Amino acid sequence: MIAxxxxxxxxxxxxxxxxxxxxxxxxxxxxxxxxxxRPGEKAVIVRYLSVDESLLRFREMGLLPGTAVKLVRRAPxxxxxxxxxxxxxxxxxxxxxxxxxVARPEEA
Amino acid sequence: xxAKVESPDTVSAAKARRVFALVGNPNCGKTTLxxxxxxxxxxxxxxxxxxxxxxxxxxxxxxxxxxLIIDLPGxxxxxxxxxxxxxxxxxxxGRRKDSPKPDAVICVLDASNAERNLFLASQxxxxxxxxxxxxxxxxxxxxxxxxxxxxxxxDAxxxxxxPMQANARKGIIELRIAMSHPELQISHHKVALxxxxxxxxxxxxDKTLGxxxxxxxxxxxxxxxxxxxxxxxxxxxxxxxxxxxxxVVRHHExxxxxxxxxxxxxxxxxxxxxxxxxxxxxxxxxxIFRFAEYPMGxxxxxxxxxxxxxxxxxxxxxxxxxxxxxxxxxxxxxxxxLPQIIIxxxxxxxxxxxxxxxxxxxxxxxxMSKVGLSGKSFIPLLSSYACAVPxxxxxxxxxxxxxxxxxxLVAPFASCTARVPVxxxxxxxxxxxxxxxxxxxxxYMLGLYLLxxxxxxxxxxxxxxxxxxxxxxxxxxxxxxxxRPSMKAVGLHLWERSFLFVxxxxxxxxxxxxxxxxxxTYPKQAEGDAGDxxxxxxxxxxxxxxxxxIEPLGFDWRCGIGLVxxxxxxxxxxxxMSVTFHVEDAxxxxxxxxxxxxxxxxxxxxxxxxxxxxLVCLSLMxxxxxxxxxxxxxxxxxxxxxxxxxxxxxxxxMTVVAYLASLIVYQGGRLLGFS
Numbered sequence: 001m002i003a004x005x006x007x008x009x010x011x012x013x014x015x016x017x018x019x020x021x022x023x024x025x026x027x028x029x030x031x032x033x034x035x036x037x038r039p040g041e042k043a044v045i046v047r048y049l050s051v052d053e054s055l056l057r058f059r060e061m062g063l064l065p066g067t068a069v070k071l072v073r074r075a076p077x078x079x080x081x082x083x084x085x086x087x088x089x090x091x092x093x094x095x096x097x098x099x100x101x102v103a104r105p106e107e108a
Numbered sequence: 109x110x111a112k113v114e115s116p117d118t119v120s121a122a123k124a125r126r127v128f129a130l131v132g133n134p135n136c137g138k139t140t141l142x143x144x145x146x147x148x149x150x151x152x153x154x155x156x157x158x159x160x161x162x163x164x165x166x167x168x169x170x171x172x173x174x175x176l177i178i179d180l181p182g183x184x185x186x187x188x189x190x191x192x193x194x195x196x197x198x199x200x201x202g203r204r205k206d207s208p209k210p211d212a213v214i215c216v217l218d219a220s221n222a223e224r225n226l227f228l229a230s231q232x233x234x235x236x237x238x239x240x241x242x243x244x245x246x247x248x249x250x251x252x253x254x255x256x257x258x259x260x261x262x263d264a265x266x267x268x269x270x271p272m273q274a275n276a277r278k279g280i281i282e283l284r285i286a287m288s289h290p291e292l293q294i295s296h297h298k299v300a301l302x303x304x305x306x307x308x309x310x311x312x313x314d315k316t317l318g319x320x321x322x323x324x325x326x327x328x329x330x331x332x333x334x335x336x337x338x339x340x341x342x343x344x345x346x347x348x349x350x351x352x353x354x355x356v357v358r359h360h361e362x363x364x365x366x367x368x369x370x371x372x373x374x375x376x377x378x379x380x381x382x383x384x385x386x387x388x389x390x391x392x393x394x395x396i397f398r399f400a401e402y403p404m405g406x407x408x409x410x411x412x413x414x415x416x417x418x419x420x421x422x423x424x425x426x427x428x429x430x431x432x433x434x435x436x437x438x439x440x441x442x443x444x445x446l447p448q449i450i451i452x453x454x455x456x457x458x459x460x461x462x463x464x465x466x467x468x469x470x471x472x473x474x475x476m477s478k479v480g481l482s483g484k485s486f487i488p489l490l491s492s493y494a495c496a497v498p499x500x501x502x503x504x505x506x507x508x509x510x511x512x513x514x515x516x517l518v519a520p521f522a523s524c525t526a527r528v529p530v531x532x533x534x535x536x537x538x539x540x541x542x543x544x545x546x547x548x549x550x551x552y553m554l555g556l557y558l559l560x561x562x563x564x565x566x567x568x569x570x571x572x573x574x575x576x577x578x579x580x581x582x583x584x585x586x587x588x589x590x591x592r593p594s595m596k597a598v599g600l601h602l603w604e605r606s607f608l609f610v611x612x613x614x615x616x617x618x619x620x621x622x623x624x625x626x627x628x629t630y631p632k633q634a635e636g637d638a639g640d641x642x643x644x645x646x647x648x649x650x651x652x653x654x655x656x657x658i659e660p661l662g663f664d665w666r667c668g669i670g671l672v673x674x675x676x677x678x679x680x681x682x683x684x685m686s687v688t689f690h691v692e693d694a695x696x697x698x699x700x701x702x703x704x705x706x707x708x709x710x711x712x713x714x715x716x717x718x719x720x721x722x723l724v725c726l727s728l729m730x731x732x733x734x735x736x737x738x739x740x741x742x743x744x745x746x747x748x749x750x751x752x753x754x755x756x757x758x759x760x761x762m763t764v765v766a767y768l769a770s771l772i773v774y775q776g777g778r779l780l781g782f783s
Contacts, residue, residue, distance in 0.1 A: 051336065057584055059342040060185040062224045076378045077474035082587060086223045087254075087359075089368070089587040091470045093477070096583045 035097035037071035043102035050099045062086040127176045127208045132216030133225050134182035135588035137244040141274035142179040154750050160195045169288040186231045212238040212292045219249035226349045238292035241269040253360035264352045266295030299348040368589045375467050392455045396494040403447040411440030438621030442614040452498040453605045457598035463588040479565050480572030485515040492522035496741045514571045521563035526678045530732050534725040559733050616743035624676050639690040647672050661770040662724040678737045721783045727774040735766035
């Protein structure tokens with residue numbers, strides 16, 4: 001649903017030949033990421049939006065595409081977030097969580 | 109299925125005893141198991157060249173044979189992205205000359221969290237070393253309605269699996285029996301890999317360190333692949349583990365509310381979480397600040413009494429002075445730290461053991477991340493306001509090596525209790541006690557604390573920019589399930605820390621105390637009182653020698669003596685001033701302080717102007733906010749960073765900062781017309 005809308009926006013903006021960068025930023029914003037889930041909400045990991053080496057640690061700790069995650073709560077100061085994965089509770093900072101694309105179960 | 113392992117080839121081949129490495133994820137109960145196996149037969153040292161602690165212990169088999177157990181740092185993977193993981197990998201592979209190659213690895217699994225714990229376990233199995241799986245915390249798993257079949261797990265992985273509860277000593281005998289098995293077996297369990305990777309690893313031979321593929325040579329890496337090799341290896345491993353878990357693990361109520369959920373609802377609550385943290389840390393602070401004063405007072409009187417006894421028993425002379433003022437005072441100066449260290453480490457031990465420490469880190473992470481640190485640095489820094497020595501010892505809980513170093517480097521900026529006597533003396537010299545409202549004094553105090561705190565944050569931010577970051581390991585922290593603390597573990601931890609402090613840092617502190625005693629005693633003067641003696645001693649001469657350097661800060665040679673003498677410990681400044689200004693040892697301490705204050709106020713420079721003007725007092729206080737005037741801190745930094753490099757750097761940069769800050773205060777103040 002979101003993807004179509006984004007594609008349309010992207011096409012439109014590229015065709016008009018302006019604001020390409022802005023469109024990409026917006027497209028990124030449209031993608032549902034782990035950091036954007038509401039407390040208590042469950043989702044499934046779709047993919048990583050970055051190939052940064054440091055994200056391998058996340059994979060090693062079991063956050064792989066196809067894995068079910070739940071955002072348990074946000075820290076009182078808003079960052080980091082607590083997630084539940086494969087039976088363990090992990091604290092992840094928002095900037096890194098924003099690099100993990102997820103899908104709500106009904107969309108997956 | 110099994111291969112025979114040759115007799116152990118220990119480094120000290122005198123006694124061919126079996127060597128076991130103990131590994132596992134953090135929070136899997138590994139340390140509890142280590143304590144249960146070895147009891148008090150433990151030894152803590154450092155791996156040379158790195159700051160990773162090396163823990164070894166001995167245990168006895170059911171037949172009385174002695175085994176060596178190496179407790180390795182907790183880790184999630186063998187991929188060696190931190191010094192801890194590097195040590196782990198190298199010790200298991202027998203690549204370190206200082207550590208015998210283990211005959212087998214005991215891999216501890218948290219039964220309530222098998223999937224993630226099996227990731228490391230399966231990597232180790234694939235290294236081709238004999239492995240025994242200790243399936244720990246089965247009680248926690250049962251409570252969460254997770255049932256794990258040890259036999260099926262053993263069949264699937266080809267290694268012995270021992271179900272146990274290390275904290276209740278259940279399963280220890282069974283584990284010992286498995287360790288005494290005449291033939292330790294190597295499993296041939298393999299993770300199913302994609303065909304291309306399988307082929308490449310086989311062709312690479314030993315280069316990849318076997319099937320675990322811990323090291324992938326550049327030439328093997330495929331180009332133009334969207335997802336890297338590493339991703340595939342990790343995904344394949346989890347796939348295999350998931351298949352095994354489907355067979356082995358039965359989770360009856362996956363969505364039930366656990367005790368941890370209920371406790372977190374309070375401890376991580378937007379209001380109650382802060383209230384609980386303020387309460388717990390408030391109690392800690394009260395105990396370190398106030399309560400510790402009692403045992404510290406006892407220690408002081410005890411060493412005072414010992415000193416008096418020696419004074420009475422021995423004839424007057426240099427030897428007697430060396431024993432009373434050098435040795436006894438030096439040892440006393442070491443032991444005096446123990447009450448605060450014990451209190452702090454009791455709290456840290458309980459908070460770590462229960463799982464609350466990670467919650468504090470979770471709550472504080474945002475604030476600390478502003479200067480590039482993580483929430484884990486919060487407690488060590490906070491403790492440093494009482495005393496930097498226990499605070500710096502507390503940085504062991506900061507896993508990320510760079511964060512830990514930065515925390516150590518900035519911790520002494522926190523205004524510790526040793527600075528308070530200096531602040532009080534100087535504030536009293538600026539504003540006479542009779543007239544000054546308490547509020548003015550409190551204002552000065554607050555300002556000084558604030559200044560130190562700004563120092564912490566500014567320099568943490570600077571070091572964060574300057575020092576190279578290896579791997580960002582603090583991006584993801586586990587919040588372990590809450591546990592009842594094991595008093596045995598907390599007690600052992602306390603004992604270990606106190607012992608290490610006395611042995612490692614204590615010897616340095618004692619040595620420097622004796623050196624400083626000699627500097628202020630020699631050369632001997634035939635006449636004059638203690639003040640003249642001090643002025644003529646080496647310390648006094650050093651104070652005079654640095655006068656040209658400290659003159660721009662508004663200080664004269666008498667301040668210089670104070671600075672040199674208080675290099676051992678800041679509070680010594682006050683007694684050094686008492687001696688310099690010939691304040692007689694009055695029985696009444698308050699009267700002596702009033703007298704000292706009057707004499708300092710009356711002191712003049714050679715040209716007859718007042719020495720301790722408000723501006724000079726302010727400059728001196730600012731100097732003490734930033735200067736590293738503490739031998740004990742240097743000694744503990746030496747111990748914690750395992751080299752003289754960092755303590756010397758710290759001494760250098762803090763002295764420069766203190767000098768510049770004082771210079772700005774004094775010269776700036778004069779420019780603005782203050783005196």
